[in-house]
Amino acid sequence: MPHFKTHLTVLEQSASLYASSPAFKVPRLNPETQEILEWHSISYSQFLADVELFAKFWTQRFSADGVPPRSVVGVWLGGMTYLDAIHIYSIARAGYVPQFFSLRLPNPEVIFELLAKSNGKALIYDSSFADIVHTSPVPAHIAIDARNVSIADVSLPPVAPDVNGSDTLMIFHTSGSTSGRPKLVPCSYAWWQECLRKSALATIPPNPHRQDVTTWMYVVASLPSSQVPDLFSFRGSLCHIGQTFMYSGFIQHGSCAIQISSQAFPSSELMDMITRCHLNRLVQFPTYLTAHIRESRHNPKLLAMLQGLDEIFYSGLMLSSDDEDWILRHGINIRNCFGSTECGAMLLSTPGKSVPLVPMEGTSYGFFPINSSLDGPHQNANARTLELVILSDSGDCPDPSLRAADGHYHTGDLFLELPGGGYVSRGRDDDWIKSENSLRCDTKAIEDNVRATCADLVSECIVVGNGRPSPALFVEAADPNMNEERLKKDIIRRTRHFHSRRYLHERISSTNFILVVPRDTLPRTASKGNVRRRAVEDTFKTQLDRMYGVAC
Template sequence: MPHFLTDVLAAWEKYRDRPLFKQLVQGAEGQKTWIPITYEDFQNETDRVGRHWRATLSSQGFKSSDVIGLWATGQKYTDLIHIYSLIRAGFIPQLFSVTYQSGEVVRDLLIACNGKALLYDPAFAVAVEGHVDLPAICLPAVDTLQSSSDPLPPLLDVAEDEPAMILHTSGTTSGKPKPVPVTHRNLKGQQSQFRGINQGAFETQDIYNKLGSYCHIGTASSISYMSLRGDCTVQTSRSDFDAEEFLQLTREAGVNRLFLYAPWLSNLLKFARTNQDVLDTLKNMRQIIYTGASLNPEDEAWMVAQNIPGTLLYATTEAFLILISDLNERQDLPAMRLIPGVECEFIPNDNSEPDKGTLYDVFLPAHSSNCPHPSFRNRENGHYTGDLFEQVKPGRYIFRGRNDDWIRTGPSLSFCDTKAIEDNVLQVSSQLVSNCTAVGHYKPGVVLFVEPVTPVTPGSDKEMVLKKEIIALTAPFNARLFLHERITDPGRIVVVPQGKLARTKEKGNIRRKAVEDEFSDILQEIYRIV
């Protein structure tokens, strides 16, 4: 099949005079301005830097299709240049962002993917030096790179399951994220499906805010799927921008469509309740796409009542875009329909409770463009996403949680493997803890509930000693986790009597959701402090 960049390069030529990107420049006193970078500018820079990396890496013996690690902050416009210049030069970038804290973890993930070298931002020099025993090159400033005069090789046809770039899960398994090879078929499918999430036709250019880190899938691939529509992305100072920056983005940078994670949209709705300018601007957006989770019901109901054009998107790192709500049926939120072009099956889940309605697993058959790389699939003939849905009307589905030990937690509602946390606690603290569970689905962070071997009095010095001992014993494991998964604060540990945590009748397994419900008041106070 054609390389996924084939159509992208044609789009860069077609829309050469349009702005592809608006780069944020902040003044000494906090003033913000945005500099437009055209499609032609971006292509020229990508070609120039691509020739540099082609010459530099080839001279060290690296070949086309070699995996080259790129550890970047994920916040700089030049990160995008490096990603696409490496791809254009024939390499497969494996992306790491500022969420990574350990050079050893980056090294291990590179080795697992047969990575040959690492390019890294100067911010990570200390983590790399002495910890990554692979060829490593510190990224120089893009405008200082010496470019080779040799032309870049032509784009060749590729196998549909050949990786174009390698990302990682947003949570860790046994202290490490899992690599997610993103294939050419995945990206070409995403290019087509992105057209299906945009609702409402306009003659002028669609201009979006930057969704998140350039080293995470939604923004790393944005150049690919937005280019084919001639769209533009505007850089923001932070992902959860405030009311003042939101108004600047729309008035000065021209943002007319928002692409946000649900917690960030919730922040804007909070501002809109007391700021008429924010409310009017939200109502005048062409579309507000929010993802990662549903909004809380109060926010969603208020948004619908105010006629704010919000649409909920269900997408994942490994399965891309799958479901979107209908802008013309916003009263049905959070119900979603399949995005045109997505091939998947809704299969009744064995654990459905008849009196509460049937729950469905989402299954992506192997031939689907949304199906992950074979190395990531959990079935020989395809992949289950692990998320459960309820059909509320024909063709309309509502997300009903996970079907495994993973939860979404933290500021960006990233994945977290609770079983790995629980297993580690029970392994290293067996003399202290008889049982435990980690909770925090759709919450700001993870909270650990423990049943101690020896009873302790609530609020006593012995209880605090127990919590601190658990934290000390689990410290080596926590150090390998992403920040949103770590439990390093005694305030995030709740000690309860033995047998207090709710369990299943048959197997005696702790019921995570039941624990969250039973101790909701305690959790609410913990998260209020957080």
């Protein structure tokens, strides 16, 4: 059987080529002020040695539990710190199949259900969950720092084992919940090898004459998991495909990733990373990049530093037209990436521009008019909305369980084709919105639950919050004389169980995120009378800004 390239074979090779080069720079914080005292470097050789050590630790532990090799092992971690990275890589190195859960999914019942669905045999969890995993149906262990533990010198499987391309290497989950729980995204060896090829293309160092130093995507470093706020971004976690994809590209080039102190790190920290860590490529979601762009408008030193970066790489959401204009007018090098959990990165813009987006080299994609057959004739679609479809012969077409009946993967992502070639994103052809950190939220599921549990209270409702930290619910009351606060509390009470099973970024668990409006106030379509989600966001922007604490 063939040997497949994985992130483990890449790490082993990079540890040989770049042994003493820093793989990570981790901030050491003042425990009282949280000020960054210094940036500590961890070399490629050290990272590999720690991964091997932890792999032996888990091999020893799971052998004692009777968990056979190649078993699925749940990994319920923040995925944010160097210690998390060691655990995540070492589980695969020990020959197990990691199934990743992030701290954004705090309900253990959902974790256990997802583990059962994949026939998981064990669970590694963050220490902050010690009090709620006692009902685990499989052996469960806290993710401890094994560097301080006596470990037997057990043998490990080959870094590149003999496997079939269709064998599962690891399992992720979609960032939005469907039917009360996220959807499994199995990743095969062949699929991941193709993603490694794409990640190498997406992360080619802009300057080949120096080590590429970039930011880890929104990591919470040196912060206990129990102190992580609900709305922290976990898309940058190694428990999600986004960070796993990007970091696998970084290590192929011997790049260094800086673990930032928080998701919304201030511009002063960015300037410090440029000065002390020699940061040359900033990787960030637009929601947080906007803060630096805004600061640069009246901070000439920051503007000069942004102009001096080799690249600002962003993904997940589109930049505002104002920020886009500022960036272009001031010669800031920027690049846009479009991707998903199911496929990794799919489209890239050319360096220095955010549009147009073009399919990554070596892929097989189609852009088809919505509601049209894939076998239909190609027509001039320059002014038409097209759906991105990953064709079955593309190496990154996801697991067959995720494909449509025609064998292709229909992303639901819509684009306009530009006259000069390439595409610009036009959102999704479904009822999902993206939160400020690019995590998806199933609005229709929330609306359906409100209608099912609150039919006597609500005549109409809609969920909005595109680009916001969490969703907001607009309702038209069935009884116009009912007290608004009473109505909000009743809705929260009746929908509490439903939201308890959802990701934190999908929940509406406070009356602060419910807005009651008079009947027939919500904007509707002229033909069917459906409430228009985007029109609601535009009409009530001032109220939404106030709701989320944004200065109007």
